[in-house]
Amino acid sequence: MVGxxxxxxxxAIILCTTFLGIFTEQFHGIERAKxxxxxxxxxxxxxxxxxxxxxxxxxxxxxxxxxxxxxIMMLIVSIMISTGGFDHLAQYLARVSGGxxxxxxxxxxxVVTVISLLIDNVTTVIIFGPLIIMICRSMxxxxxxxxxxxxLLSDTGGVATLVGDPPNLMIGSAAGISFNTFIVHMxxxxxxxxxxxxxxxxxxxxxxxxxxxxxxxDQVVEYTNRRLWHKSLFVMLVMVVLFVxxxxxxxxxxxxxxxxxxxxxFMSRTIELxxxxxxxxTPLLIFFISLFVVIGGVEHSGLLEVIGDQFRDAIxxxxxxxxxxxxxxxxxxxxxxxxxxxxxxxxxVLSGLQQDGINVSVLWWALAMGVGxxxxxxxxxSTANVYIVTVSERLARQTGKPELAITPMLWIRKGTPVxxxxxxxxxxxxxxxxxxxxxxxx
Numbered sequence: 014m015v016g017x018x019x020x021x022x023x024x025a026i027i028l029c030t031t032f033l034g035i036f037t038e039q040f041h042g043i044e045r046a047k048x049x050x051x052x053x054x055x056x057x058x059x060x061x062x063x064x065x066x067x068x069x070x071x072x073x074x075x076x077x078x079x080x081x082x083x084x085i086m087m088l089i090v091s092i093m094i095s096t097g098g099f100d101h102l103a104q105y106l107a108r109v110s111g112g113x114x115x116x117x118x119x120x121x122x123x124v125v126t127v128i129s130l131l132i133d134n135v136t137t138v139i140i141f142g143p144l145i146i147m148i149c150r151s152m153x154x155x156x157x158x159x160x161x162x163x164x165l166l167s168d169t170g171g172v173a174t175l176v177g178d179p180p181n182l183m184i185g186s187a188a189g190i191s192f193n194t195f196i197v198h199m200x201x202x203x204x205x206x207x208x209x210x211x212x213x214x215x216x217x218x219x220x221x222x223x224x225x226x227x228x229x230x231d232q233v234v235e236y237t238n239r240r241l242w243h244k245s246l247f248v249m250l251v252m253v254v255l256f257v258x259x260x261x262x263x264x265x266x267x268x269x270x271x272x273x274x275x276x277x278x279f280m281s282r283t284i285e286l287x288x289x290x291x292x293x294x295t296p297l298l299i300f301f302i303s304l305f306v307v308i309g310g311v312e313h314s315g316l317l318e319v320i321g322d323q324f325r326d327a328i329x330x331x332x333x334x335x336x337x338x339x340x341x342x343x344x345x346x347x348x349x350x351x352x353x354x355x356x357x358x359x360x361x362v363l364s365g366l367q368q369d370g371i372n373v374s375v376l377w378w379a380l381a382m383g384v385g386x387x388x389x390x391x392x393x394x395s396t397a398n399v400y401i402v403t404v405s406e407r408l409a410r411q412t413g414k415p416e417l418a419i420t421p422m423l424w425i426r427k428g429t430p431v432x433x434x435x436x437x438x439x440x441x442x443x444x445x446x447x448x449x450x451x452x453x454x455x
Contacts, residue, residue: 074309343383348390
């Protein structure tokens with residue numbers, strides 16, 4: 014790569030150092046948000062010294078649509094969790110499964126997938142992880158197939174919608190993709206991937222799923238606030254409708270979510286904002302803000318434009334091949350490291366090519382599918398995976414049964430094959446649905 018200037022070299026060093034710290038979080042134990050903050054500060058100082066970045070430009074680089082939407086959705090979900098509605102739903106599914114482990118897996122998997130369409134995958138598994146363990150222990154069955162399925166299906170379901178996964182928010186905001194366009198294009202491959210995961214779990218856990226159930230599940234847990242749960246469901250329905258028409262009414266997704274949050278807090282006097290905001294995941298928001306600042310600085314240094322130039326001709330001449338390559342590269346990176354930094358680094362490259370008149374629409378979809386499906390490739394591929402693994406390890410220690418822990422090797426044997434199958438499905442979708450994905454105007 015030629016033509017690198019001092020600002021480009023400095024920004025590259027800061028970017029690599031920041032990402033190295035983020036990617037190795039599990040080894041040094043320092044929160045990734047701290048490394049992102051340090052990188053943001055370093056790029057601003059370096060930018061001022063070399064004259065390519067400033068605090069004002071850093072502020073403009075932050076995609077507030079993503080940050081606000083994430084924060085507001087956290088608040089809405091926090092209110093819904095407090096009602097006990099999710100607990101009631103999970104335990105209802107356990108009762109209607111009729112003693113069939115396969116039916117229970119399908120029911121829980123379907124609900125997790127549907128919920129992950131609107132709620133990010135991390136929150137989804139935080140809700141259902143403890144519930145799955147409680148149900149399985151009450152029935153005397155292994156929770157491992159259900160926990161692993163919850164992680165895989167929450168990651169996969171989130172790929173289908175604009176608000177289902179943080180990388181989707183970033184891609185949609187940068188590319189100007191509407192909620193409708195996202196679900197229309199990503200819905201078909203996600204549906205096929207969902208079916209393949211359920212089928213894969215059926216065969217990979219054949220022994221566990223055919224073992225007898227020791228106890229029937231007949232618990233009935235009352236709502237802590239049934240009226241608020243019903244009001245929350247109504248507001249979620251309103252939000253879906255507004256998401257569908259948000260381009261027509263000129264509202265950004267964050268404004269849709271904000272309006273629905275406002276409606277919900279006025280519909281119930283029992284909601285205390287102070288209690289709700291205590292569940293706000295501030296470190297995650299800081300991580301996103303800092304990451305946007307870092308990537309903005311690298312972009313203003315000119316480095317990402319140089320990188321984009323290296324792929325310009327290949328993308329313009331062979332967009333289908335480029336999309337397939339991006340799909341698998343994104344998946345591999347997402348399986349080994351967190352998918353958010355990779356997405357943040359790729360977005361300015363694709364945006365730059367798009368601004369130069371190159372049709373990169375199919376590459377946006379390939380990136381979304383790659384980082385979403387690729388997260389299923391390892392136990393550290395997504396934050397949802399890490400949480401599920403942590404929960405299973407805690408259960409193994411508490412019960413003295415090491416077989417209840419989802420180990421890295423278990424994930425490689427059970428989760429990685431499923432990820433590879435979903436990537437093959439997505440690859441075939443790109444090949445045979447190329448004209449469907451290659452839309453000049455998103």
